[in-house]
Amino acid sequence: MKTYLLRRLAQSLIVLLGISVVVFVILHLTGDPTLLLLPPDASAEEIAKFRRAMGFDDPLYLQYWRFLRGALRGDFGNSLRHDEPALALVWQRMPATLELTAVALGVALLLAIPAGIVSAVFRNTALDYVSTVLALVGQAMPTFWLGIMLILVFSVGLHLLPSSGRGGAANLVLPAVTLGLFTTARIMRLTRSGMLEVLGQDYVRTARAKGVGERRVVWKHALKNAGIPIVTIVGLELGTLLGGAVITETIFAWPGVGRLSVQAIYNRDYPLVQASVFVLASIFVLVNLVVDVLYTYLDPRIRIR
Amino acid sequence: METGAQTLRLPGTTDWWSGESWAWARRLARRRTALFGLVVITAVGAAALFAPVLAPFDPVEQDISQRLKPPGGTDERGRLHLLGTDHLGRDILSRSLFGARIALLVGFSAVAIAGTLGLVTGLLSGYFGGRVDDFFMRLADIQLAFPFILLAIAVIGVLGPSLRNIIVVVGVSGWVVYARIVRGEVLSLREREFVLAAVVLGSAHPRVILRHIVPNAFTPWLVIATLDMARVIVLESALSFLGLGVQPPTPTWGGMLADGRVYLSTAWWLATFPGLAILVTVLGINLLGDGLRDTFDPRLKV
Numbered sequence: 001m002k003t004y005l006l007r008r009l010a011q012s013l014i015v016l017l018g019i020s021v022v023v024f025v026i027l028h029l030t031g032d033p034t035l036l037l038l039p040p041d042a043s044a045e046e047i048a049k050f051r052r053a054m055g056f057d058d059p060l061y062l063q064y065w066r067f068l069r070g071a072l073r074g075d076f077g078n079s080l081r082h083d084e085p086a087l088a089l090v091w092q093r094m095p096a097t098l099e100l101t102a103v104a105l106g107v108a109l110l111l112a113i114p115a116g117i118v119s120a121v122f123r124n125t126a127l128d129y130v131s132t133v134l135a136l137v138g139q140a141m142p143t144f145w146l147g148i149m150l151i152l153v154f155s156v157g158l159h160l161l162p163s164s165g166r167g168g169a170a171n172l173v174l175p176a177v178t179l180g181l182f183t184t185a186r187i188m189r190l191t192r193s194g195m196l197e198v199l200g201q202d203y204v205r206t207a208r209a210k211g212v213g214e215r216r217v218v219w220k221h222a223l224k225n226a227g228i229p230i231v232t233i234v235g236l237e238l239g240t241l242l243g244g245a246v247i248t249e250t251i252f253a254w255p256g257v258g259r260l261s262v263q264a265i266y267n268r269d270y271p272l273v274q275a276s277v278f279v280l281a282s283i284f285v286l287v288n289l290v291v292d293v294l295y296t297y298l299d300p301r302i303r304i305r
Numbered sequence: 306m307e308t309g310a311q312t313l314r315l316p317g318t319t320d321w322w323s324g325e326s327w328a329w330a331r332r333l334a335r336r337r338t339a340l341f342g343l344v345v346i347t348a349v350g351a352a353a354l355f356a357p358v359l360a361p362f363d364p365v366e367q368d369i370s371q372r373l374k375p376p377g378g379t380d381e382r383g384r385l386h387l388l389g390t391d392h393l394g395r396d397i398l399s400r401s402l403f404g405a406r407i408a409l410l411v412g413f414s415a416v417a418i419a420g421t422l423g424l425v426t427g428l429l430s431g432y433f434g435g436r437v438d439d440f441f442m443r444l445a446d447i448q449l450a451f452p453f454i455l456l457a458i459a460v461i462g463v464l465g466p467s468l469r470n471i472i473v474v475v476g477v478s479g480w481v482v483y484a485r486i487v488r489g490e491v492l493s494l495r496e497r498e499f500v501l502a503a504v505v506l507g508s509a510h511p512r513v514i515l516r517h518i519v520p521n522a523f524t525p526w527l528v529i530a531t532l533d534m535a536r537v538i539v540l541e542s543a544l545s546f547l548g549l550g551v552q553p554p555t556p557t558w559g560g561m562l563a564d565g566r567v568y569l570s571t572a573w574w575l576a577t578f579p580g581l582a583i584l585v586t587v588l589g590i591n592l593l594g595d596g597l598r599d600t601f602d603p604r605l606k607v
């Protein structure tokens with residue numbers, strides 16, 4: 001158990017290191033970051049001065065080492081646009097993103113698991129077909145289009161819900177549905193197939209044979225085992241959700257990290273881009289580490305690997 | 306006995322469709338949803354291929370006097386705008402048809418890149434194992450840690466948006482799924498008798514990989530490639546939507562959506578139709594991909 005945890009931790013550290021390399025490389029993709037960071041009308045003299053001041057003349061490995069040391073201390077440099085530490089800006093926006101992502105995931109689980117179970121129990125009935133079709137459409141629907149269509153119907157058409165900004169619960173409805181639909185569809189299909197597999201197994205038949213009520217068989221005996229793959233996918237879905245948040249926040253003017261990073265890219269504010277990409281990727285790695293550790297408690301077979 | 310059975314089939318009467326090698330196609334065709342998906346994709350492909358013939362208008366020709374015409378409206382010469390016009394008076398139907406070209410072009414090219422990279426890394430990882438495997442799998446973890454879209458927009462933001470950059474970025478970032486599946490296949494194939502026999506008989510590594518492993522790892526790869534096409538098309542539209550895709554005036558579905566978003570309260574059709582085009586295309590691809598998976602390899606988890 002301890003070796004497994006240590007190895008898993010070491011893996012995560014390597015991945016975090018890799019993330020720092022990628023984030024560093026992004027800025028150096030064009031060869032000379034000076035031209036990216038300065039306004040296009042900068043004079044040759046300014047360019048040379050800036051390049052020296054930032055150390056862009058140094059060998060790459062030295063620059064990376066400097067970047068890494070800064071990143072470890074939480075120093076990604078100042079945002080070019082806001083003239084504040086880039087990381088501080090990212091942390092300011094983080095609660096909004098976490099709120100949106102958590103609500104979207106919560107709604108997805110609340111809808112998807114019961115729907116998947118009902119679909120499996122009433123297999124090949126009209127109910128099953130309707131939810132399967134909805135799940136297929138949900139998986140094919142691009143986030144940005146769904147968001148726009150929801151605004152069209154519920155904000156522009158019916159005047160029921162606000163189309164932008166963060167505030168009360170009403171503000172959260174449309175962005176959370178937009179962000180959560182794809183995940184809902186995916187978890188629903190996973191629950192359905194997992195339940196179908198488990199419901200056909202001998203121990204379920206045994207439970208039924210000895211007179212356990214159908215409700216108890218489904219919700220207790222079957223769901224417990226069908227639930228294991230769902231736990232794994234929740235960690236992985238977080239990546240989809242954080243990525244989706246970039247689009248969703250842009251559409252709904254939600255003041256989170258996703259929107260911040262898109263604006264940073266438009267403004268060519270690269271320290272801010274680096275800080276937000278680094279933070280979002282690190283969160284994903286840490287959450288998956290936690291999920292994996294929790295998982296070993298749920299399914300002890302994993303530890304043996 | 307067996308030869309007797311075979312001679313019953315007279316030369317010239319063999320129907321190519323009933324042949325052994327087409328068994329999978331017949332099985333696939335029996336799945337109605339997969340067939341539906343195939344029909345949808347063929348239709349989208351035809352739309353892309355014959356866009357210049359099918360489109361009633363020039364997709365980039367502006368006519369301000371005809372701007373924001375609702376679907377079914379006609380211009381002064383009585384020509385029909387079936388899906389309406391946009392804020393510059395361009396015909397939405399024609400633009401949607403031409404938009405299919407970019408979507409499929411990026412789709413096929415990026416899948417080709419991602420698929421090739423993933424195939425090679427998966428083969429190396431699974432066949433050689435050990436450090437090679439560790440290296441590629443850690444690389445895969447790093448790749449997966451980045452929200453796809455965020456990495457893509459960051460890189461394209463630096464390199465500048467162009468068709469080539471989009472294809473490369475979307476393609477290169479998509480290798481992991483292929484690598485993992487191919488690796489898994491190779492791991493199990495490596496222990497099979499026919500592969501061991503080939504090794505014992507002295508076949509060199511490249512020969513074993515190319516002749517014995519690749520053909521057997523191909524079907525799962527194909528299933529992933531089909532489903533991945535959907536991801537790529539959505540990603541391309543998302544990039545275009547954010548203004549980081551193929552630049553105007555070239556019609557793209559995502560770009561049309563972004564235009565439409567501005568006129569949402571007055572002209573609903575601008576954003577509705579290109580989005581429907583994406584939805585239908587992606588749905589068709591997913592249905593075909595699911596059908597292929599169920600036909601070839603029902604246990605494949607994708």
